[in-house]
Amino acid sequence: MSATTVQVDDTRGATAWRFGLPGLATLAVCFGFARYGYGLFLPRFQAEFGGSAGALGAVTSAGYVLGLVALGGVAWSSGRLGARWPVAFGVACAAAGMLMIGLARGPVLLAAGVAVAGTAPCWVWAPYADVVQDEVRPAGRRHALAMISTGTTFGIAVAGSVAALVPGAGWRVVWLAAAAAALVVTGWNLRVLPARPRQATEGRAKLFARPGVGRLLVAATSFGLVGAACWSFAGVAVTAGDPRIGPLLWALTGLAGAAGLAAGLLVRTQGLRRVYVAAQVVIAAASVLFGLAACGWGFAVAAAVLYGAGFMTGGALLPLRSAALFADRPTRGFSLVIVFNTLGAAAGPAAFGFVVDHAGLTTAFVLTAALALASIAVLPGKER
Numbered sequence: 001m002s003a004t005t006v007q008v009d010d011t012r013g014a015t016a017w018r019f020g021l022p023g024l025a026t027l028a029v030c031f032g033f034a035r036y037g038y039g040l041f042l043p044r045f046q047a048e049f050g051g052s053a054g055a056l057g058a059v060t061s062a063g064y065v066l067g068l069v070a071l072g073g074v075a076w077s078s079g080r081l082g083a084r085w086p087v088a089f090g091v092a093c094a095a096a097g098m099l100m101i102g103l104a105r106g107p108v109l110l111a112a113g114v115a116v117a118g119t120a121p122c123w124v125w126a127p128y129a130d131v132v133q134d135e136v137r138p139a140g141r142r143h144a145l146a147m148i149s150t151g152t153t154f155g156i157a158v159a160g161s162v163a164a165l166v167p168g169a170g171w172r173v174v175w176l177a178a179a180a181a182a183l184v185v186t187g188w189n190l191r192v193l194p195a196r197p198r199q200a201t202e203g204r205a206k207l208f209a210r211p212g213v214g215r216l217l218v219a220a221t222s223f224g225l226v227g228a229a230c231w232s233f234a235g236v237a238v239t240a241g242d243p244r245i246g247p248l249l250w251a252l253t254g255l256a257g258a259a260g261l262a263a264g265l266l267v268r269t270q271g272l273r274r275v276y277v278a279a280q281v282v283i284a285a286a287s288v289l290f291g292l293a294a295c296g297w298g299f300a301v302a303a304a305v306l307y308g309a310g311f312m313t314g315g316a317l318l319p320l321r322s323a324a325l326f327a328d329r330p331t332r333g334f335s336l337v338i339v340f341n342t343l344g345a346a347a348g349p350a351a352f353g354f355v356v357d358h359a360g361l362t363t364a365f366v367l368t369a370a371l372a373l374a375s376i377a378v379l380p381g382k383e384r
Contacts, residue, residue, distance in 0.1 A: 033178045101113035263275065263320065278310075281373070
């Protein structure tokens with residue numbers, strides 16, 4: 001028996017919960033607050049620091065661009081370092097960026113904080129693919145991946161709830177508290193994640209040459225673009241009708257996103273194709289409703305619920321499909337997926353903000369819905 005085989009056999013006994021819970025907490029901090037929290041507080045930032053929708057969207061896009069640099073570091077470290085160090089570094093970036101946001105007295109430090117915090121998800125998400133592949137027993141891997149991916153929704157729910165309770169200039173306290181929480185999660189990852197490098201076998205086919213990869217990458221790009229646009233400006237859309245309900249609807253979006261926890265079960269029973277189509281249709285419907293949110297709180301509530309469920313379920317499909325295509329190279333394969341997802345996310349806020357400035361929120365959300373529906377043409381997988 002080879003050394004590699006012994007290593008794999010010795011570490012595949014963990015349940016999904018052992019690494020699913022810290023992974024969930026990690027994405028809750030890095031996605032739910034460090035990346036998407038900016039959209040929740042965008043109306044407050046705009047009131048205090050000024051700036052057009054296009055300019056504020058460009059700030060978000062800058063964070064995604066820097067995230068591509070982080071992905072290069074993750075790809076390089078795959079096979080050289082264990083998951084512990086890139087994940088810990090990523091959560092520390094979230095802490096540093098959120099600290100900068102909380103202390104910002106002008107747009108420059110705010111933009112820098114948003115950019116630094118925005119790199120955090122790119123450091124942490126892909127290494128957890130290795131952890132699940134190596135440390136979790138096969139029967140629990142889909143559940144672990146879905147649990148980790150859905151961490152975003154719980155972070156958003158907490159962010160929205162806290163924002164609703166802390167009015168006005170108290171937003172600084174919220175971001176400083178989030179930075180402190182990120183430090184706690186950093187320590188949790190340092191304690192539970194393995195530090196040893198993964199001894200991965202080389203795949204027979206190069207990453208780009210594998211059947212189905214092209215469709216997955218196109219789907220990831222579209223998902224990143226649509227998601228970043230909605231997360232950046234949904235807060236503006238719902239507060240246009242009633243400024244008081246914005247944070248509460250954000251929390252509702254996060255709670256509805258708990259549906260993503262069932263993504264693994266849905267794929268097993270319904271097949272990835274059906275789940276993917278359903279998620280895109282729900283996201284498109286939510287986008288249209290966000291565009292109508294100023295017409296009444298009922299539109300805003302429906303949009304929040306549908307978007308939370310659709311986005312989180314759709315987001316969980318990316319690591320599930322990636323795990324099937326890149327079982328021999330989980331981190332490098334999923335890093336490739338995240339690169340294309342990040343490219344779409346980098347373009348989303350800036351492009352969406354440009355449309356908002358020139359055609360209005362409703363038109364921008366309708367175009368976003370059309371893109372979500374168009375992505376159905378690139379169904380990323382045929383297997384159940």
